[in-house]
Amino acid sequence: MSGTSAIHAAPGLSYEAGHDHDHDAAGKALWGFWLFMMSDLILFGLFFATYATMLDPMSYAGGPTPRDLFELPGAAMETAVLLTSTLTFGLASLAVKYEQGRGRVLGWLGVTLALGLVFLGLEVREFAHMIAIGAVPQRSGFLSAFFGLVPLHGLHVTAGAIWLVILMVQIVGKGIDAGLTSRLARLALFWHFLDIIWIGIFSIVYLGGIV
Amino acid sequence: MTTDFWRIVFGRLDLGALDFLTAFRDPTLNEIILSGAAWAVILGGLAAVVALSRYRLWGPLWQNYLVSVDHKRIGIMYIVLAGIMLVRGVLEGVVMRGQQADGLGGGFLSANHYAQLFSTHGTIMIFFMAMPFLTGLINIVVPLQIGARDVSFPMLNSASLGLTVAGAALVMISLVVGQFSTGGWTAYPPYTDSLFQPGPGPDYWLWSVLLAGLGTTITGINFVVTILRERAPGMTLMKMPMFTWTALCTAILMVFALPPVTVSTAMLLLDRYAGFHFFTNALGGNMMNYANLFWLFGHPEVYILILPAFGVYSEIVATYSGKRLYGYGSLVVATMSIAVLSFTVWLHHFFTMGQDADMNAAFGIATMLIGVPTGVKVYDWMATMYRGRVRMTVPMVYLVSFMVLFVLGGLSGIILANPSIDFQVHNTLFLVAHFHNMLIPGLLFGMLAGYTYWFPKLFGFRLNDRWGYISAWSWVAGFVLVFFPMYVVGLMGMTRRTVAYTNPAYQPWMILSAVGGVVVTVALLSLFVQLYVSIRDREFTRDIGGDPWDARTLEWATPSPVPAYNFAVIPHVHAREAFAVAKEAGLGYQAPPAYADIHLPGDTWMGVILAVFGTAFGFGMIWYMWWLAALSFAVMAVAFIGRALRGDRAGVVIPAAQVAAEHRAWLAAVGRLAPVTREHEQDGINHGVAAPETREVAA
Numbered sequence: 001m002s003g004t005s006a007i008h009a010a011p012g013l014s015y016e017a018g019h020d021h022d023h024d025a026a027g028k029a030l031w032g033f034w035l036f037m038m039s040d041l042i043l044f045g046l047f048f049a050t051y052a053t054m055l056d057p058m059s060y061a062g063g064p065t066p067r068d069l070f071e072l073p074g075a076a077m078e079t080a081v082l083l084t085s086t087l088t089f090g091l092a093s094l095a096v097k098y099e100q101g102r103g104r105v106l107g108w109l110g111v112t113l114a115l116g117l118v119f120l121g122l123e124v125r126e127f128a129h130m131i132a133i134g135a136v137p138q139r140s141g142f143l144s145a146f147f148g149l150v151p152l153h154g155l156h157v158t159a160g161a162i163w164l165v166i167l168m169v170q171i172v173g174k175g176i177d178a179g180l181t182s183r184l185a186r187l188a189l190f191w192h193f194l195d196i197i198w199i200g201i202f203s204i205v206y207l208g209g210i211v
Numbered sequence: 212m213t214t215d216f217w218r219i220v221f222g223r224l225d226l227g228a229l230d231f232l233t234a235f236r237d238p239t240l241n242e243i244i245l246s247g248a249a250w251a252v253i254l255g256g257l258a259a260v261v262a263l264s265r266y267r268l269w270g271p272l273w274q275n276y277l278v279s280v281d282h283k284r285i286g287i288m289y290i291v292l293a294g295i296m297l298v299r300g301v302l303e304g305v306v307m308r309g310q311q312a313d314g315l316g317g318g319f320l321s322a323n324h325y326a327q328l329f330s331t332h333g334t335i336m337i338f339f340m341a342m343p344f345l346t347g348l349i350n351i352v353v354p355l356q357i358g359a360r361d362v363s364f365p366m367l368n369s370a371s372l373g374l375t376v377a378g379a380a381l382v383m384i385s386l387v388v389g390q391f392s393t394g395g396w397t398a399y400p401p402y403t404d405s406l407f408q409p410g411p412g413p414d415y416w417l418w419s420v421l422l423a424g425l426g427t428t429i430t431g432i433n434f435v436v437t438i439l440r441e442r443a444p445g446m447t448l449m450k451m452p453m454f455t456w457t458a459l460c461t462a463i464l465m466v467f468a469l470p471p472v473t474v475s476t477a478m479l480l481l482d483r484y485a486g487f488h489f490f491t492n493a494l495g496g497n498m499m500n501y502a503n504l505f506w507l508f509g510h511p512e513v514y515i516l517i518l519p520a521f522g523v524y525s526e527i528v529a530t531y532s533g534k535r536l537y538g539y540g541s542l543v544v545a546t547m548s549i550a551v552l553s554f555t556v557w558l559h560h561f562f563t564m565g566q567d568a569d570m571n572a573a574f575g576i577a578t579m580l581i582g583v584p585t586g587v588k589v590y591d592w593m594a595t596m597y598r599g600r601v602r603m604t605v606p607m608v609y610l611v612s613f614m615v616l617f618v619l620g621g622l623s624g625i626i627l628a629n630p631s632i633d634f635q636v637h638n639t640l641f642l643v644a645h646f647h648n649m650l651i652p653g654l655l656f657g658m659l660a661g662y663t664y665w666f667p668k669l670f671g672f673r674l675n676d677r678w679g680y681i682s683a684w685s686w687v688a689g690f691v692l693v694f695f696p697m698y699v700v701g702l703m704g705m706t707r708r709t710v711a712y713t714n715p716a717y718q719p720w721m722i723l724s725a726v727g728g729v730v731v732t733v734a735l736l737s738l739f740v741q742l743y744v745s746i747r748d749r750e751f752t753r754d755i756g757g758d759p760w761d762a763r764t765l766e767w768a769t770p771s772p773v774p775a776y777n778f779a780v781i782p783h784v785h786a787r788e789a790f791a792v793a794k795e796a797g798l799g800y801q802a803p804p805a806y807a808d809i810h811l812p813g814d815t816w817m818g819v820i821l822a823v824f825g826t827a828f829g830f831g832m833i834w835y836m837w838w839l840a841a842l843s844f845a846v847m848a849v850a851f852i853g854r855a856l857r858g859d860r861a862g863v864v865i866p867a868a869q870v871a872a873e874h875r876a877w878l879a880a881v882g883r884l885a886p887v888t889r890e891h892e893q894d895g896i897n898h899g900v901a902a903p904e905t906r907e908v909a910a
Contacts, residue, residue, distance in 0.1 A: 011910075012793030013768065013782040015803035028363045028440050035432040035466050042470035046507075050478070050489070050500055061488070061495035137487050141495030144487040148478060166856065179858065 026182035033186045037193050040156075044197050047152055048204060051145040055208075059141035066142075066209025069135055075206035078122045079198065082157075085115035086195040093188050096181055102171060109168055112191070116161045123154050146205065153201060156194050163187055222835030223411070228389040240319045244306065249387045278814040280365035281775050282350045283669060285372050285818075289347030290662070292379055296339040299383075301735050303332040308693065308728035311721045314711040325710035326393035327412070331382060333396025334416060337512070338423050339379040341650070344658045345519040346375070346430055349458045352665060353434065355766035355773065356452045358443025358782055361812060363436040366854065367429050369818030374426030376818075377825030378419035384830065385415040392416040395708065397505055398479070400490035400498050405483045411833045413483065418829035421476045424469050431465025434458060443765070445784040449543070452764040452787075453536060456543055457522030460550040461515050468511030468554070475504035484832075502564060506557035514553040516650065518546060520657025521588060524613065527606040527664050528592045530762045532599030533889065535788060535909035538591035545584035545591075552581050562630045563637050571630035578628035582621060589614060602889060604760075605679035606660035612687045613652040620648030623698065641701025644694045651690050659686070659738075667754035667899070671772040675748065676893050678741035685734030692727025696720035756881045756899030758799075761889060763791035763908070768799065770877045771899060776809045776865055779874035791908040794901065800881050806871040813861025820850045 053059075055066065092108035095101070127147075130136070137147035167187060170180055226232070231253060234246030263269050276284050307328050310320045320328070350368070354361055362368050385391040392412040394403040398420075403413040438459045442451070451459075479501065481487040488496040529536040536542070558566065558574040592614060601607065623645045627633050636642065659682075667673045700720045705712060745752065757771040768790045769778060780803040786792040793799045824843040831840030886902035887894070 011796045012786045012791070012798065013765070013784055013789040013801075014798075015780045015801060016783055017803075017805040024440075028436055031436045031440060032364060032432050035435055039428055039432070039466045039470050042467055043474055046471055046474045046504060050474075050504075053497060053500060054495070056495075059495035059497065061493075063494075137481075137485065139494070141488040141491075141497060144481070144489050144496070147487070148481065148489070166852065170856065 026178065029182060030186060033189060037189065047149040048200060051149050051205065054142045054145035061140035063140040063143065064135045069130060070206050070209040072206065072210060074122065074126055075202055078119055079202050081115050081119045081122065082195055082198050085112045085119065086192050088112045088115065089188055089191050096176060096184060102175060105176065106168060106171055109164060113161060113164050116157055120154060120157055150201060150205065153194065153197055160187065160191055160194060219838065224834040230387055241321045241324050245324060252383055252386045277819050278816055280369050280812050280815055282354050282362050282368060283773060285368050286347040286350030287669065288372055289343040289350060292376060293340050293344035293347060296335050296379060298735065300332055300335040300340050301731060303328050305728040305732055307332065308725040310710065312725035314721065315715055315718045316711060316713060318711050320710060322710045323393060327391045329708055330392050330395050335382060337396060338420060339382060341516050341654050342427060343375055345516065348658060348661050349434060349519060351669065352766060353438060353455050353458050354441065355769065355777055356455045356764050357438060357441060357446060358765050358778060358784065359437065359441035360777055360809065362433050363441055364433050365812040366815045366817055366859065367433055369815050370821050371426040371430040373818035373821030374825055375423045376822040377829060378423030380826040381415055381419040381829045400479055400482065400501050401492050403479065404491055414833040417476045417480050418832055420472065422825050422829060424472050427465050428469040431462045431469065434462035435466060438462065443781050443784050450784060450787045453525035453539065453542055454522035457518040457546055460546050461518045464511045464515045464550055464553065468508050468515065471504045472508035475501055499564065502561050506560040509560065510557040511553040514549055516654045518549065520654050521546065523657045523661035524592060524610050526764065527660055528595045528610055530760050531602045531604055531607045532596045534595055534599035534907045537594035539787065539909065541587055542591050545587045548584040549581060552577065556581065559628060562633045575628050575630045579625055582625055585621060589618060600889065602892060605663045605676060605683050608680065608683040609656040609660035613656045616648060616652035620645060620652065623648060636701055638706055639701040640697040640705050640707050643707050644697035644701055647694045656686065667759050668766060668771050668773060671754055672745065672749040673752035673754055673759055675741050675745040678737050678744055682734050682737035682741055685730055685737055689727050689730030689734050692730055693724050696724045751895045754899035756884055758901050759897055759899045760892065761901035763788040765789050774873060776811060776870065779803065779870050780806060787909040792910055794903065795908050800878055802878055806867040808867050809865040809870055811863045811865065813859050813863060817850060817854060821847060
């Protein structure tokens with residue numbers, strides 16, 4: 001490495017043989033992805049804040065209130081399914097790390113995908129029920145905020161599921177190489193991130209609405 | 212049956228929406244200006260197409276620019292976009308000055324047309340002039356300053372540009388098809404809700420801001436990673452050039468301050484398209500949420516705009532004073548402080564909208580606090596000039612004017628930061644004078660100074676000084692004439708955004724302001740004359756050595772124009788002003804011990820795809836042509852996923868032998884050139900090698 005001797009030899013700047021940038025593409029992509037998630041977190045934070053300001057009789061506008069709409073069993077079920085999917089994704093990551101073979105990785109990813117789809121199904125069922133009883137976003141400011149926040153999370157999960165399918169197809173086609181490991185690491189981050197968001201939704205929207 | 216069919220194909224678009232026909236139906240001055248603008252866009256576009264075909268430039272344009280991921284080319288495209296939008300924004304401003312000079316009890320514009328003008332003027336100047344200009348400059352300069360080959364994510368860089376272009380294209384299309392929002396650049400609901408503006412106007416605003424905002428967020432991510440991960444060996448954070456520091460702070464602000472406007476536009480879109488009640492008057496909407504969300508973006512945004520300009524000023528003040536930058540550490544701290552404080556003041560944009568006095572006081576004090584780090588910066592620049600060998604070049608004209616005018620604008624900001632005074636002057640032209648006083652000397656002068664300063668690095672010749680001075684002084688004089696009268700009439704009570712007025716005391720000031728508008732037009736024209744004359748006379752201002760200003764940072768240690776790979780060999784950096792220290796020791800132009808193959812990222816169509824289909828998507832959404840929107844979205848999604856799956860397969864390797872040959876040829880050319888002293892900086896003998904003179908350098 002260039003110590004003080006190099007500085008004396010060449011003040012300001014110098015050129016040294018055989019020393020170029022390291023091309024740490026995976027590391028850079030991971031940094032970029034962390035930044036994207038920070039940005040995305042602000043997005044969610046503002047939807048949460050908007051929702052919180054809409055927990056107010058003025059914003060209920062005479063329509064249904066959280067107490068009328070939310071019930072714990074459904075939300076608890078969704079929570080259990082999504083949290084389990086984060087566990088199974090973790091197991092898939094471990095399978096990649098300890099090179100337990102393509103089959104096991106695909107297996108855990110498949111379970112994760114299935115749980116993600118079940119979660120989405122439960123969520124759609126809940127929305128359908130709300131719409132059926134007239135709790136539509138056009139009804140009140142409060143319901144607009146609900147249908148802004150919770151489906152936004154659902155859309156993220158959908159995007160994550162599509163991404164998961166793409167990676168699974170790549171694993172089947174090309175196996176697990178360095179590029180795929182890096183992509184899988186980013187998707188894992190994203191998936192766990194969505195879990196944390198959901199915990200916020202569960203606590204603020206559902207638990208907060210029922211108490 | 213057929214009516215239904217055409218309704219599906221064209222949505223709510225009909226012949227009445229074609230602005231370029233209205234003047235034939237109703238030839239009043241108002242309509243002629245409206246149609247004239249539409250024809251200007253159509254004919255301007257046609258002229259560009261004809262010129263490109265005539266000179267057979269489609270191939271080079273496509274190959275060298277549109278699909279290029281070279282950060283310098285992308286930066287140039289951003290600045291070209293900024294230039295086009297600057298022309299429109301300035302002309303709109305001049306038309307508004309004309310209207311208000313004539314506005315005593317009437318004028319020649321309709322209220323609706325005037326409202327569109329100030330809405331597009333603000334939207335364009337912020338989102339499609341200032342943002343592309345500074346993003347372009349950051350793109351061009353930062354990788355060179357930190358000794359990198361490109362940005363961390365070259366494809367995403369092209370994608371960001373594509374999204375920004377799509378947003379700008381929608382604003383331009385609004386001149387030709389339909390009308391723009393009349394809700395100002397902030398687009399406050401409920402006025403912009405579908406109840407009050409059911410037409411496409413606010414939708415034009417929303418989709419263009421949403422698309423450009425996404426592009427900016429990606430740019431921010433890209434540059435944070437680039438600056439933190441791509442620096443040359445030895446360049447620690449505290450050895451980074453000041454412009455790179457300001458670019459880092461701006462990029463961080465882009466990552467964190469753009470989401471609020473994405474949220475506010477998304478919510479307003481839901482209100483308008485799906486009948487949601489985020490911001491409506493009825494059924495529990497709350498427009499204060501919009502004000503908070505918008506300004507949670509809007510205030511950091513003005514620091515996104517101003518910080519890179521501060522960076523430019525920091526670079527040029529050291530270079531043209533022949534002296535190291537005074538107070539580097541304090542400038543870094545001040546930049547960071549401004550970035551942090553920028554998130555704590557948004558409420559001062561609506562002191563009068565209902566919070567209690569304690570809340571207003573807290574935000575008023577926070578606002579005044581920002582004056583402190585900004586003051587530190589101004590003192591640092593003055594101290595840099597103090598006892599320096601100052602050369603009053605064109606960038607320095609901008610700098611000195613900035614220091615005087617920006618401080619005045621800052622003082623009017625301190626006045627406005629006091630809520631009790633703000634209650635008197637808010638929503639008057641005093642406020643309009645204030646923020647133009649910050650953004651024109653701050654942002655615009657800074658960008659123009661940077662354009663003049665770094666131009667030779669990209670194109671290999673200097674810009675014409677004579678026309679540069681004419682333009683710079685015209686900008687300064689024009690700015691003062693346009694906006695200082697507004698302080699006066701603002702204090703007299705003249706409200707902003709009014710097409711006409713009844714108080715005759717305003718009119719002399721408004722006529723003076725319109726005269727300023729003429730001077731500003733001269734300044735704008737001079738910029739283009741300067742460009743033309745500079746290209747025509749480029750043989751006399753050739754920059755071969757790459758260091759025409761005896762400058763101090765890494766980018767000047769490269770040939771001009773910079774090769775695609777930037778540096779033949781990545782330098783090791785041992786000092787803050789690496790190149791100045793090396794030159795001081797007589798080691799500015801060293802031959803590297805060895806050359807290696809250089810890997811460069813490959814071209815991508817992503818930028819073009821996002822620009823074209825992003826525009827089509829927005830247009831489809833605005834006019835309810837759902838098939839077009841769905842199709843365009845699908846194309847973009849497939850392109851993006853496809854690229855994610857394929858990765859970059861077009862990477863280029865430049866063989867070591869070629870790099871060595873090019874670099875050695877350049878070193879030999881530098882050796883042959885006569886070094887010039889600073890007395891001859893602007894003369895024909897300056898070919899970019901600086902004679903050694905007494906320097907004060909920062910190790």
